[in-house]
Amino acid sequence: MVHHCISHVKDVDGVSSAALVVAAKGGTFRLTDYDELLKEIDAVPSSATSVTICDLGTNASNFPQFVARLEGLAKRMPVAYIDHHYLTEEAKGQILRAGVELHHDVKDCAAVLTYLTYKAELPEAARMLALFGAVTDYMDVSPNASRMMETFDRQFVLLESTMLAYALARNGKDYAYPEMLVKELAQMKSPHSIDEVGKEAIQQAEVVRKLAEEVKSRGTRMGKLAYMKTSESATGNVAKLLIGAFDVPLGVAYKEKPGGMAEMSLRSTSESKVHLGKEIGLIAQKHGGSGGGHDKAAGCSVPTTEVPGLLADLAKLLESA
Numbered sequence: 001m002v003h004h005c006i007s008h009v010k011d012v013d014g015v016s017s018a019a020l021v022v023a024a025k026g027g028t029f030r031l032t033d034y035d036e037l038l039k040e041i042d043a044v045p046s047s048a049t050s051v052t053i054c055d056l057g058t059n060a061s062n063f064p065q066f067v068a069r070l071e072g073l074a075k076r077m078p079v080a081y082i083d084h085h086y087l088t089e090e091a092k093g094q095i096l097r098a099g100v101e102l103h104h105d106v107k108d109c110a111a112v113l114t115y116l117t118y119k120a121e122l123p124e125a126a127r128m129l130a131l132f133g134a135v136t137d138y139m140d141v142s143p144n145a146s147r148m149m150e151t152f153d154r155q156f157v158l159l160e161s162t163m164l165a166y167a168l169a170r171n172g173k174d175y176a177y178p179e180m181l182v183k184e185l186a187q188m189k190s191p192h193s194i195d196e197v198g199k200e201a202i203q204q205a206e207v208v209r210k211l212a213e214e215v216k217s218r219g220t221r222m223g224k225l226a227y228m229k230t231s232e233s234a235t236g237n238v239a240k241l242l243i244g245a246f247d248v249p250l251g252v253a254y255k256e257k258p259g260g261m262a263e264m265s266l267r268s269t270s271e272s273k274v275h276l277g278k279e280i281g282l283i284a285q286k287h288g289g290s291g292g293g294h295d296k297a298a299g300c301s302v303p304t305t306e307v308p309g310l311l312a313d314l315a316k317l318l319e320s321a
């Protein structure tokens with residue numbers, strides 16, 4: 001029996017989810033991003049006898065292909081899909097009818113859902129991995145996560161989670177780094193005891209401090225949002241910093257990728273009435289791209305030439321919400 005896991009490469013939630021699956025099931029794993037998910041499902045190794053997919057959502061435009069691939073895979077082996085990106089009831093029904101074991105809840109991060117799914121096969125210490133995902137996805141206030149948090153020293157969990165997130169933000173471009181983290185975390189190692197994670201995190205703290213200054217002069221306000229083009233890989237962090245620097249409910253940061261595309265991160269505050277995950281898919285599609293995500297954190301990819309139009313649509317939406 002060889003289990004195979006496909007999880008999100010971009011953040012601690014995806015990395016922790018993968019580590020939990022590897023700790024519970026052993027076998028092989030692959031980290032990937034939203035736009036490569038279908039390819040990764042096609043590339044499930046022939047040695048695999050079961051598969052778990054974690055923390056990876058699709059958007060409306062490629063959802064039919066996603067379900068078709070899940071169905072094909074589920075005919076060959078048991079498939080579990082653990083995720084917390086927004087899904088309509090209809091979409092959930094389609095996934096279930098494809099023969100997939102679905103663990104979905106928008107109120108918890110993927111790592112908490114993964115922990116709960118494989119709890120019986122995991123050591124006690126694995127609860128900490130679930131909390132790393134919860135803290136860094138801003139979902140540690142859910143009933144499940146806060147109950148778990150109460151059983152630890154909160155400061156220790158926050159320190160370890162943040163070290164992991166900062167080290168990953170610095171090294172996420174090369175998949176070898178998050179892959180190394182998955183292997184170490186699956187052994188229940190604390191982030192501070194993994195190689196240079198502590199040193200990398202401190203270096204990233206200085207990057208974040210400088211960025212907080214930089215966004216004030218390089219960011220632009222447009223109605224109730226502020227945006228900025230950046231070369232930082234952690235565009236989500238930049239989006240968050242924009243919210244503070246301009247005192248707006250929505251921050252948008254983007255970077256240009258080869259091939260004329262812009263990769264964009266959106267973050268909002270509780271003041272915003274717009275569900276980013278639901279809306280950005282539609283707006284990005286209108287501008288020739290794709291996107292998705294959560295209520296207060298989402299992302300999209302659109303042609304660079306469409307960025308001004310997309311920002312204007314977002315500003316208009318915020319104004320009318």
Ligand SMILES: [Mn+2]
Nearest residue numbers: 013055110137
């Ligand atoms: Mn997540």
